[in-house]
Amino acid sequence: MSDDKLSGIQENFISHLVELRTRLVRASAVLLAVFVVLFAIWPGAAALYDFMAQPMLNALPAGSKMIATGVITPFMVPMKVTMAASLVVSLPWVLYQAWAFVAPGLYMHEKRLVAPLIISSTLLFVAGVAFCYFFVFGTVFKFINDFAPKSIAVAPDIENYLDFVLMMCLAFGLTFEVPVVVIVLVRMGIVSVEKLRAIRPYVVVGAFVLAAVVTPPDIMSQLFLAIPLCLLYEVGLLLAPLFAKVTQAPKETTDSP
Numbered sequence: 001m002s003d004d005k006l007s008g009i010q011e012n013f014i015s016h017l018v019e020l021r022t023r024l025v026r027a028s029a030v031l032l033a034v035f036v037v038l039f040a041i042w043p044g045a046a047a048l049y050d051f052m053a054q055p056m057l058n059a060l061p062a063g064s065k066m067i068a069t070g071v072i073t074p075f076m077v078p079m080k081v082t083m084a085a086s087l088v089v090s091l092p093w094v095l096y097q098a099w100a101f102v103a104p105g106l107y108m109h110e111k112r113l114v115a116p117l118i119i120s121s122t123l124l125f126v127a128g129v130a131f132c133y134f135f136v137f138g139t140v141f142k143f144i145n146d147f148a149p150k151s152i153a154v155a156p157d158i159e160n161y162l163d164f165v166l167m168m169c170l171a172f173g174l175t176f177e178v179p180v181v182v183i184v185l186v187r188m189g190i191v192s193v194e195k196l197r198a199i200r201p202y203v204v205v206g207a208f209v210l211a212a213v214v215t216p217p218d219i220m221s222q223l224f225l226a227i228p229l230c231l232l233y234e235v236g237l238l239l240a241p242l243f244a245k246v247t248q249a250p251k252e253t254t255d256s257p
Helices: 003-041 045-059 073-105 108-147 158-175 178-187 193-198 200-214 219-246 250-254
Strands: none
Touching (some): 003 073, 108 158, 108 219
């Protein structure tokens, strides 16, 4: 390999590293700015935690409050909530930076594949978190507190509650990504739609097993996770052939066997 060619490769590699650093800095700067705004200006870390705790407070008897058992827990837990909220708010910008980094090296048909996936993945994840917060939490917490013996006072610890909420929101957010996973598997040729339809009974069983593992041991929360997972799997089966056709490469549409 000639020195000029080697020098060109090195310069190209360095330019990619510089571009990657630029994209990371831009994504991190916006993430940090959003965190500062949410934490210190509006609505504030305490207000964010109060919003997250509202489903549990609505299920508890009137006047009940949650408890903090650690010395610095009242400060650290709202900070963690603010960090999670900052990531969700900044997610479109972070994904855009990732897209801007890889887009110059993609063909037109590949751009038609990646861009809709990034947008739909973001929207579906947010939809899963919203479904969990606005519908699942209210129903599940009310069921659990109604089931609790009257001889005990339910006073959840704020740190345990945060861990539970983040785990459930992540589970539902990832569950709502099922159509994207199905579409990618079909588009990349890893598995066919016919094969995915054939294994539908196993997917249903796996959905209920997964729901039993990641949700509390009550039938309601398990149903709330398993049923949407099965329905979204069917949505993916319906959309996968159409998406594969739209994002075909030119030679895939012109060449004949």
